[in-house]
Amino acid sequence: MKKTIACLLILTLVMTSFTACGEKGQDTNALKWHIGPEPYSLDPQLNFANDGGNIINNTFEGLMRELNGELVPAMAESYEISDDKTAYTFYLRDAFWSDGKPVTASDFEYAWKRACDPNLEPEPSRYSYQLFYIKGAQDAVEGNGSPDDIAVTAIDEKTLKVELLAPTPYFLDLTTFYTYMPVRKDVVEQDPDGWARNPEVVVSNGPFVLTGYKIGESLTLSKNEYYWQADKVSLERIDGFIIEDESTMLSAYEAGDVDVIEDVPIQEISRLKENNKDFYILPLIGTYYYIFNTQKPPLDNVLVRKALSYAIDRTAIVENITQGGEQEATGFVPVGLSDAEGNDFRETAGNYGMDTGKGNYKKARELLAEAGYPEGEGFPTLNFIYNSYGAHQAVAEAIQAMWKNNLGIDMTISNQEWGVLQDNIYNSNFDIARGGWTADYADPTTMLDIWLSYSGNNEAKWKNTEYDALIEASKTLTGQERFEHLYKAEALMMDAMIVAPILYYTDTVMVKDYVKDWQKTKLGLWFFGFARIE
Amino acid sequence: MSMTDISPDLWQPLKKEERVWEEKTQSDIVFRQNVWLRFKENRLAMTGLIVVIGIILFALLGPWLSQYSYSAQDLTNANQGPSLKHWFGTDGHGRDLFVRVAYGARISLLVGMAAALVNFFIGVLYGGISGYIGGITDHIMMRIVDIIDTIPLVLYAILFIILFEPGLTSIIIALSMVYWVRMARIVRGRILNLREQEFILAAKTLGAGFTRILLRHLMPNSIGIIIVTLTMMIPEAIFIESFLSFIGLGVSAPMASWGSLAANAIGGIRSYPYQLFFPSIAICITILAFNLFGDGLRDALDPEIRKQ
Numbered sequence: 001m002k003k004t005i006a007c008l009l010i011l012t013l014v015m016t017s018f019t020a021c022g023e024k025g026q027d028t029n030a031l032k033w034h035i036g037p038e039p040y041s042l043d044p045q046l047n048f049a050n051d052g053g054n055i056i057n058n059t060f061e062g063l064m065r066e067l068n069g070e071l072v073p074a075m076a077e078s079y080e081i082s083d084d085k086t087a088y089t090f091y092l093r094d095a096f097w098s099d100g101k102p103v104t105a106s107d108f109e110y111a112w113k114r115a116c117d118p119n120l121e122p123e124p125s126r127y128s129y130q131l132f133y134i135k136g137a138q139d140a141v142e143g144n145g146s147p148d149d150i151a152v153t154a155i156d157e158k159t160l161k162v163e164l165l166a167p168t169p170y171f172l173d174l175t176t177f178y179t180y181m182p183v184r185k186d187v188v189e190q191d192p193d194g195w196a197r198n199p200e201v202v203v204s205n206g207p208f209v210l211t212g213y214k215i216g217e218s219l220t221l222s223k224n225e226y227y228w229q230a231d232k233v234s235l236e237r238i239d240g241f242i243i244e245d246e247s248t249m250l251s252a253y254e255a256g257d258v259d260v261i262e263d264v265p266i267q268e269i270s271r272l273k274e275n276n277k278d279f280y281i282l283p284l285i286g287t288y289y290y291i292f293n294t295q296k297p298p299l300d301n302v303l304v305r306k307a308l309s310y311a312i313d314r315t316a317i318v319e320n321i322t323q324g325g326e327q328e329a330t331g332f333v334p335v336g337l338s339d340a341e342g343n344d345f346r347e348t349a350g351n352y353g354m355d356t357g358k359g360n361y362k363k364a365r366e367l368l369a370e371a372g373y374p375e376g377e378g379f380p381t382l383n384f385i386y387n388s389y390g391a392h393q394a395v396a397e398a399i400q401a402m403w404k405n406n407l408g409i410d411m412t413i414s415n416q417e418w419g420v421l422q423d424n425i426y427n428s429n430f431d432i433a434r435g436g437w438t439a440d441y442a443d444p445t446t447m448l449d450i451w452l453s454y455s456g457n458n459e460a461k462w463k464n465t466e467y468d469a470l471i472e473a474s475k476t477l478t479g480q481e482r483f484e485h486l487y488k489a490e491a492l493m494m495d496a497m498i499v500a501p502i503l504y505y506t507d508t509v510m511v512k513d514y515v516k517d518w519q520k521t522k523l524g525l526w527f528f529g530f531a532r533i534e
Numbered sequence: 535m536s537m538t539d540i541s542p543d544l545w546q547p548l549k550k551e552e553r554v555w556e557e558k559t560q561s562d563i564v565f566r567q568n569v570w571l572r573f574k575e576n577r578l579a580m581t582g583l584i585v586v587i588g589i590i591l592f593a594l595l596g597p598w599l600s601q602y603s604y605s606a607q608d609l610t611n612a613n614q615g616p617s618l619k620h621w622f623g624t625d626g627h628g629r630d631l632f633v634r635v636a637y638g639a640r641i642s643l644l645v646g647m648a649a650a651l652v653n654f655f656i657g658v659l660y661g662g663i664s665g666y667i668g669g670i671t672d673h674i675m676m677r678i679v680d681i682i683d684t685i686p687l688v689l690y691a692i693l694f695i696i697l698f699e700p701g702l703t704s705i706i707i708a709l710s711m712v713y714w715v716r717m718a719r720i721v722r723g724r725i726l727n728l729r730e731q732e733f734i735l736a737a738k739t740l741g742a743g744f745t746r747i748l749l750r751h752l753m754p755n756s757i758g759i760i761i762v763t764l765t766m767m768i769p770e771a772i773f774i775e776s777f778l779s780f781i782g783l784g785v786s787a788p789m790a791s792w793g794s795l796a797a798n799a800i801g802g803i804r805s806y807p808y809q810l811f812f813p814s815i816a817i818c819i820t821i822l823a824f825n826l827f828g829d830g831l832r833d834a835l836d837p838e839i840r841k842q
Contacts, residue, residue, distance in 0.1 A: 247800045267613065267626055267802025320609040321626070388782050393798075394626055397787045401607045401627070414700055415782050 029236035031515065031528060034252070034261040037244045037389060037418045038216055043196035044181040045115040048126045048457065049422075050438060050524060055240065056178045057525040058221060059204040063090050063108070063160075063175040066521045071172055075103055075182065075205065076160075085167035092158040096226035097184060098209040105154035107182035113147040114188070115179050116140040121192045126426075126456035127179040129449055130440065133168045133475065142454065166476035173441035176521075207233045207529035217242055234532045244389060244418075250510075259512045259533075260526075266391045269323045269508065279510050281325045284524045285336040286438030286505040287447065289329065290384075290399070293430055294462045294498050298380065302496055303371035308432075309500035310364035311406040312399055315357040317502060321398055322391045324508045328356035329501035333444045333490055336504075339483040345444050349487055352494045361406050368407050376408025385424060386434040388415040395502065396434065425459050435459060435499060439523050444486050445474065451493050460498040467492050572834040579830020585823035593643050596636025604629065604637045605788035613806050622812045625798065634790050635812050641791040642772045642820060645706060649771030650764050652710040657717025658760055662748055664718065665725030676722065679715045687712055688774060695783045702785050705775055713771065720763050724756040758835035765828030769821040776817050792817050 039052035044060050047053060065074035073079070077093035095103040115125045116137045124141075131137040134152055139145030151163035164171060174180060187203045188195055195201045199220075202210045207227045212220030221238040224230065241258060243249045246265040252258040264272060264279075272279040292299045292308070299305060314328035327335060330351035337345045354360060365375075373379040384400070386392040396413045403409045411432070416424065425433050437457075439446045449455060452471055453463035467489055474485035493499075507524055514534050519527040573579055597604070600621070608628035616623040622631035664675040687709075694708035695701075728734065729752065737751050753760075778784045779793030790798075792813040799809035 245800075247803060250804075265801030268805055271805045316609045320612050320628075393787070397627055398607065398609065400788060401605065404605075412699075412786050414786060 029234075029533070031235050031238045031531060031533060032257065032259045033238055033240050033526075033528070034243055034249050034258045035219070035240040036242070036262060037387070038242050040419060040422060041196065042202075042210065044178045044183055045111060045120075045125045045127070046123065046196075047178055053178050054526045055210075055219070055221070056181065057206075057521070057527055058208050058238070058529065059202075059206045059210060059224075060178065060181040060183075061095075061206040062177065062181045063092075064172050065527075066173075066176050066523075067519065067527075069522060071176070074176075075108075076175075079172075086164045088162045088164070088171065089155075090160040090162075092160065093228060095205060095228040097203045097205050098224045098226055099203050100226050101184075101203075102157070103182060103205050104157045105160040106157075107184055108160050108180075109152050109154045110185045111181065111183045112137075112152050113140075113150055114183065116150055117147045118143055124456070125179065129452065129455050130174065130177060130179045133164050133166070133171060133174070135163045135165055167478050168475070169478070170441050170443045170445075173443070177440050208235075208238060229529070232530050234530075235528060238528060246390065253510055253512075256512075259515050260509070260518070262507070262509045262526075263390050264508055264510060266322055266324070266394060272510070276510070278513050279508070282507040282509060282520060282524075283336060284438060284505040284507040285334050285442070285522065286436060286524065287329055287332060287334045287501055288326075288395075288434075288436045288503045288505055289332070289499040289501045291425065291430075291433045291435040291459045291499050292497070293428055293432070294460045294496075295428060296431060298371070298373070299382075299431060301371050303367045304373070305497040305500070307364045307368035307371065307407060308403060308409070309497050310354065310360035310367065311403055312500060312502065313358045313361075313402055314502060317395055317398055321394050322503065325506045326503040329503050330354040330356060331490060331494060332499065332501055333447050334439070334504040337439065337442060337444050337447075339444075339486075340478075340480040341483075345483075345486075349490055352491070364406060368409075373409075376410075379407075379409050382409065382411040382431045384411050384413045384432045384434070385416050385421060385430050386413065387418045387421045389418070392434050399502075428459075428461050433459070436505070438505060442522060444483075444490070445471070448486060448489050448493070451498065462493070462496065462498040464492065464496065569834045573830055576830040576833060578826050579833070582823045582826030582828075582830060585819060586827055589639055589820055589823065590643060592636060593639035596639065597633055600630060600633045600636075602630035602633050604633045604790070606630075613802070613809075615806075616808055623806075623808050625795075625809055626802065629788075631795075631809065631812055634795060635792070635816055638790055638792040638795055638813060639816065639820075641702060641785060641789070642775060642817075644702070645709070645775040646768040646772045646824075648706045649709055649713050650768055653714050653717040653764055653767055654760070656710075657714030658721050658753070658756075660714065661718035661721030662725055662752060662756075665722035666729055666744075666748055666752060668726070668729075672722070676719075679718055682712050683715050688777065691774065691778060692783060695778065700783045700786060702789075705778055705784060709771055709774065713767070717760070717763055717767070720759060721756055724759055725752050728752055728755055758832075762828055762832040762835065765824060765831055769824035772824075773817070773821060 035054060036051045039047070039055060040049055041047045041052050042055055044056050047056055061074045063074060063076040064071050075092055075095055076090040078091050080089045081087070092103060092105055097103060112131055112134070114120060115131055116128050118124050118141055128137070128141045134150055136145055136150040140147040140150055153161050155161050182205060184203055187201060190201050191198055197210070197213050199211050199213055204210070204224065207224055207229070208221035209224045210219060211222040219240045221240065223233050223236050227233060243252065246263055249258065249261050250264050250268060253261045292305045294300055318326045318328055331346060331349055333345050333349065335344060335346045339345050339348060368374070368376065384396055386396055393413070393415065400411050400413055403411055421433070424430055437447060437450060448471060450457040451460070451462060451467060452458065453465070453468050470485045470489040470492065474482045474489070477485065507520065509520070511518055516532045516534055518531045521527065606629065611624055611628040612626050614620055614624045620630050620632065622635060625631055625634070660675065664672045690712050691705065691708040694711070695704045698704045734747060734751060737747055742751070775784060775791060776793030779791040780797045782797065784794055785791050795813035796810055799806070799813070803810050
């Protein structure tokens with residue numbers, strides 16, 4: 001009898017393992033997407049990172065959307081721009097939220113004013129400066145005015161009027177960005193802290209809506225039947241998996257458990273480049289850099305910061321460590337952005353006398369000696385913080401050795417969980433931290449804005465009134481004159497070396513060949529609205 | 535001579551210099567020889583011992599055998615497979631893996647040694663005192679041990695390391711704080727058993743004090759079980775360190791332990807499997823060798839256990 005039971009048990013085990021295998025086959029309606037680390041927030045106004053942005057770009061929709069590199073009207077059916085280019089009137093189409101209620105102009109008004117509310121619960125938006133082009137926005141954020149006075153008004157249910165401080169050539173690009181996406185007042189107020197990640201509460205207007213969320217594990221997006229182009233959405237469901245380790249991710253991809261992954265282990269890139277047709281290196285407008293805490297000695301000394309930056313062999317890093325076709329960075333604004341005359345901003349601004357390879361080593365030593373630490377004598381041990389993802393540790397170990405060998409400076413490197421790292425950087429609790437910024441719209445101000453003294457993303461805590469003045473003045477100017485200001489501003493921040501630029505990003509992604517029509521915006525955000533699985 | 539003939543004057547404590555302690559009839563050397571004879575016969579245990587010695591030699595001399603330093607990078611020479619130049623190949627930064635594995639051995643053995651010392655000094659003494667005094671003291675001391683033991687060791691270590699900064703010192707301190715409880719339990723059990731036996735009574739009658747009984751009578755009679763437990767706990771400590779380094783809480787770069795070497799190699803497991811192979815095989819061999827050695831030692835020290 002006992003034996004029979006044992007046999008039965010074994011049989012059941014074997015059978016279940018077979019069925020488990022059987023389930024692995026592809027489900028034509030569900031996309032399995034690896035979303036990377038757990039997003040900090042899925043709230044359009046509170047999010048400030050790409051991982052959250054990827055989700056929001058699929059669940060919400062702004063006035064415009066970038067499709068195939070083109071700007072197309074989305075929630076707005078049409079728009080009018082005044083002759084002086086400072087007033088925009090958007091006419092909304094008949095679009096609906098995922099609970100069937102219509103998307104109204106006041107949803108936009110509410111969302112934009114919400115982004116500029118300095119007393120917002122649970123925290124003010126770190127991206128509020130994205131709205132500073134609008135009259136009254138900056139005053140509201142800085143407490144000199146009320147969010148009610150911001151010049152965005154819902155004239156009627158379907159008409160939204162916006163007044164800008166000055167002509168802003170990329171304002172329509174901005175409206176594709178998540179901070180500008182609409183949210184519903186009645187939904188947010190149900191749970192101000194967690195509405196965006198609570199499937200019971202959340203309501204969105206994009207092609208998908210969040211229907212499941214397991215902390216640290218996965219989230220589920222389901223097709224939004226009320227989406228205005230729902231007939232074009234063929235995916236029924238997206239399963240997003242939170243995996244922080246690229247190796248696990250690549251294994252899952254190769255085993256067919258995941259259809260889409262971003263970032264692969266750097267050690268595998270050379271093999272994947274040769275053998276895999278579904279491995280893509282896409283251009284991405286963004287810079288990878290090391291942030292110096294400019295308030296903390298000895299990093300408050302510009303000579304020290306310059307010495308550190310000059311002692312990095314960037315060519316060795318991109319060729320031997322990251323290997324994903326990145327370019328060495330000698331300035332902060334990445335390649336791929338043009339000025340008013342059509343010249344590449346980076347090329348025009350130049351490299352500030354920096355060599356991409358070993359060429360700066362001698363100068364670095366001289367600068368360090370000038371700062372009072374010849375051969376690194378008496379220099380305290382620095383601490384570098386990063387999150388254990390991607391190439392961060394490998395790059396850090398290489399730079400650690402370069403600083404040790406060239407400058408005699410010791411640095412400890414410690415990894416931190418993504419959320420902890422973001423908090424520590426925000427609170428200036430570091431010496432040097434790894435940083436990265438990808439463009440939010442195709443204009444250099446997207447990069448330069450973050451170093452405004454009042455920007456929530458000014459992680460170097462650098463305050464320079466001349467810089468602020470240049471950037472602010474640029475916002476009221478047009479054409480090449482505006483770019484002259486931006487060139488000057490970048491020169492100013494590079495001269496202060498508040499960050500050490502390392503490389504300009506590329507995007508390494510793998511997508512199974514049976515996934516068609518997936519999109520990545522110029523700025524690197526995924527969009528699966530019209531993707532199909534064949 | 536009747537009992538009454540003994541004058542009460544004779545019942546005087548001896549003067550200090552006149553005291554005679556118990557005499558040993560069999561010298562320690564015979565016991566040791568017996569143990570060694572029994573141990574030698576056990577081939578597996580001998581293999582374990584030889585491998586343990588080999589690992590210690592590798593840790594001490596390994597770095598000298600190679601011309602490379604564990605932190606010297608040569609980015610143009612990264613990810614080279616094993617060759618005559620680099621015996622274990624190089625890692626993603628072009629660092630020689632042989633030297634790095636040898637340095638990893640140093641770290642692992644250091645952690646093992648620290649764990650052994652803590653076990654020996656805190657665990658043995660704590661358990662011994664608790665067992666010998668008994669009563670309410672034993673009760674209180676053992677409840678403290680129970681409380682410490684309710685939380686898993688790895689959790690302690692992780693919390694401690696997060697509170698302070700990751701590194702070898704933190705790991706050793708975290709281990710030291712709690713790793714001795716199992717030893718304390720085992721020693722206490724043994725002492726509880728021993729203290730009721732006649733030779734302790736005899737020692738007491740001869741006037742031996744608390745410290746003398748504990749250190750000269752109880753401890754030597756528990757030494758077998760202490761050494762065996764010790765050898766068994768060293769590999770566990772090594773494993774915990776490797777595990778913590780693997781999840782990124784261990785030694786900080788450029789220093790590397792076996793755990794962090796393995797963690798760094800995981801990303802390239804498909805392209806450069808040898809980078810994972812060497813540190814993992816080192817962990818396996820070390821833990822196996824210590825376990826075989828400990829098993830053999832137990833059999834040799836306490837043949838009674840084996841017969842049962």
